[in-house]
Amino acid sequence: MxxxxxxTGAALAYVEQHRDAFLEELKALLRIPSISTLPEHKQDVERxxxxxxxxxxxxGIENVxxxxxxxxxxxxxxxxxxxxxxxxxxxxHYDVQPVDPRDQWLSDPFEPEIRNDNLYARGAVxxxxxxxxxxxxxxxxxxxxxxxxxxxxxxxxxxxxEAGGEAIEAYVKEHPERLASDVALVADTGMPAxxxxxxxxxxxxxxxxxxxxxGARHDLHSGEFGGVGPNPIHALALVLAGLKxxxxxxxxxELYERLQPVTDExxxxxxxxxVDVPAEMMKEMGIDVLPGEEGIDPIERATARPTLxxxxxxxxxxxxxxxxxxxxxxxxxxxxxxxxxxxxAEVLALLEKRVAELCPPGVKMTxxxxxxxxxxxxxxxxxxxxAAEQALEQxxxxxxxxxxxxxxxxxxxxxxxxLHVPIIFMGTGLPDDNIHAPNEKYHIPNYYHLIRxxxxxxxxxxxxxxILSRPAKQS
Ligand code: BES
Ligand code: MN
Ligand code: MN
Numbered sequence: 001m002x003x004x005x006x007x008t009g010a011a012l013a014y015v016e017q018h019r020d021a022f023l024e025e026l027k028a029l030l031r032i033p034s035i036s037t038l039p040e041h042k043q044d045v046e047r048x049x050x051x052x053x054x055x056x057x058x059x060g061i062e063n064v065x066x067x068x069x070x071x072x073x074x075x076x077x078x079x080x081x082x083x084x085x086x087x088x089x090x091x092x093h094y095d096v097q098p099v100d101p102r103d104q105w106l107s108d109p110f111e112p113e114i115r116n117d118n119l120y121a122r123g124a125v126x127x128x129x130x131x132x133x134x135x136x137x138x139x140x141x142x143x144x145x146x147x148x149x150x151x152x153x154x155x156x157x158x159x160x161x162e163a164g165g166e167a168i169e170a171y172v173k174e175h176p177e178r179l180a181s182d183v184a185l186v187a188d189t190g191m192p193a194x195x196x197x198x199x200x201x202x203x204x205x206x207x208x209x210x211x212x213x214x215g216a217r218h219d220l221h222s223g224e225f226g227g228v229g230p231n232p233i234h235a236l237a238l239v240l241a242g243l244k245x246x247x248x249x250x251x252x253x254e255l256y257e258r259l260q261p262v263t264d265e266x267x268x269x270x271x272x273x274x275v276d277v278p279a280e281m282m283k284e285m286g287i288d289v290l291p292g293e294e295g296i297d298p299i300e301r302a303t304a305r306p307t308l309x310x311x312x313x314x315x316x317x318x319x320x321x322x323x324x325x326x327x328x329x330x331x332x333x334x335x336x337x338x339x340x341x342x343x344x345a346e347v348l349a350l351l352e353k354r355v356a357e358l359c360p361p362g363v364k365m366t367x368x369x370x371x372x373x374x375x376x377x378x379x380x381x382x383x384x385x386x387a388a389e390q391a392l393e394q395x396x397x398x399x400x401x402x403x404x405x406x407x408x409x410x411x412x413x414x415x416x417x418x419l420h421v422p423i424i425f426m427g428t429g430l431p432d433d434n435i436h437a438p439n440e441k442y443h444i445p446n447y448y449h450l451i452r453x454x455x456x457x458x459x460x461x462x463x464x465x466x467i468l469s470r471p472a473k474q475s
Contacts, residue, residue: 004459004460007141008144011137011144011455011459014143018139018140022448023444025132026129026132029048030123031110031112032110033109034159035096035162046073048094053066053077055135056075059142060079060147061079062079063076063077067171069168070170071159071160071163072167073159074156074167074168075156076157077154078152078155079138079153081148082151085150085151086152086181086461087181087183088181088182089153089179089185091187092158092188093161093162093188094123094128095123095163096128097162097435099438104438109122110122112124114444117443118443121440123440124441125428125433125440125441126435133454138155141459150458151462154179156168156179163371164373165371166371169411172414172418182384183421186411186423186424187450188425189425189429190405190428190431190433191401192275192431193275193431196273196396196398196401197395197398197400198427199388199401199403199425200404201378201379201403201404202340202375203407203425204303204405205343205376205408207347207348209333209334209335209367210367210368211331212366212367213365214365215235215326216229216328219327226326230362230363235362236330239359240334243354248291250306250336252350255336259305260340262300266404269380273402278299306339308336309337311333316330337406342375343374344373348372351367352367372410373409373410373413374417377404378416380402384424385424387464388424391453392453394456395449426453427450428450
């Protein structure tokens with residue numbers, strides 16, 4: 001047996017011995033309501049940052065720092081004493097999405113509860129559980145290696161991923177040398193089905209906006225002004241309906257012209273996925289059709305085509321009874337998911353132009369950007385992907401599915417464009433984990449799987465001679 005087999009075994013045994021402690025610590029973190037998009041939770045977000053920093057320090061990670069930013073803090077730590085070994089940048093986020101509608105939760109979103117081997121809480125899987133799994137993998141390795149690690153690590157944990165990640169964007173652009181690494185490992189994605197591990201090699205970007213419609217100076221009597229007064233809710237409905245047709249096509253033609261096409265190699269990779277992903281999606285949604293662009297493969301629609309979605313509409317009278325009024329204003333939250341080739345700022349300009357074209361007379365519409373992030377697509381033919389593949393196969397007894405994800409992790413594009421590192425997106429979320437929805441959960445066995453697959457990956461990266469012979473790329 002090689003040294004790394006022995007240390008891997010010791011680290012995995014440490015995980016077994018600390019199952020309960022690892023779960024209790026995660027529950028403590030989940031009790032902190034670190035909702036990054038709501039200003040009233042600013043202090044909770046700061047408390048969560050400190051919790052993560054303390055956990056890293058206890059693990060033996062060095063130079064742990066809660067970095068103040070214009071937004072929420074970043075947590076950074078490093079351990080760079082594995083001379084001649086590669087440096088791995090570990091990423092996760094400690095912020096979470098809002099919990100509404102609160103009355104649809106079966107238990108308190110910030111009081112974790114275990115039901116059927118699942119841990120229910122906001123952030124359980126997205127991303128506190130997966131992020132904390134990274135920390136517990138480091139702790140287990142530190143123990144197995146008597147206070148050292150098989151590779152160098154930098155740990156960067158974000159507190160506003162769910163709010164667009166402006167602070168981390170500035171940090172990565174300003175201090176690329178502080179993050180210099182050979183590979184980045186992101187624990188914030190899912191698997192196509194239970195038991196089938198996944199390597200995500202692409203994610204969509206996003207532009208999130210609010211469209212505001214202003215009609216008259218003030219609300220109007222709907223009899224007195226009906227027939228001559230502008231109705232901003234109706235105008236908004238016309239615009240929203242006009243932006244995407246019944247055929248599922250977005251009516252901004254440039255979007256499709258700029259889109260980077262899916263290659264035949266990718267389609268071949270998708271075919272190797274043992275899971276019938278469209279069938280699983282229908283099951284999860286509880287409907288038996290997959291509405292959207294006609295004639296296009298549903299997997300492609302869900303991961304590699306642009307989307308336009310309305311998230312909410314506000315305006316007018318919604319109280320009991322009736323009120324005959326023409327409201328003066330209305331707003332809609334609208335976002336577009338952007339596959340590679342489509343940039344947030346460019347698409348925002350195209351959207352503004354299209355909204356102006358569709359807007360009926362008497363109403364003034366303005367499009368406000370709320371946040372955005374770029375798509376990312378990483379090559380699958382590198383030595384770190386092979387190491388990840390091996391780690392996942394060891395852990396699950398079956399090779400990983402290579403997938404694009406329809407979601408967005410804005411920092412992914414920055415690791416690619418600013419740090420020029422290969423990125424491994426290796427997560428253990430399940431399709432029915434209810435991320436961003438009521439009753440979010442983490443399947444508890446997948447928490448331990450994540451810890452173990454990260455242990456295996458770091459051990460392989462630290463011992464594979466093919467990786468060692470690469471020229472070191474460090475600051
Ligand atoms: N972890 C998700 C991204 C994700 C979702 C990856 C599903 C794989 C599968 C991440 O926390 C997220 O939700 N990102 C936001 C970004 C946005 C607010 C800028 C998203 O995709 O909506
Ligand atoms: Mn996430
Ligand atoms: Mn999320």
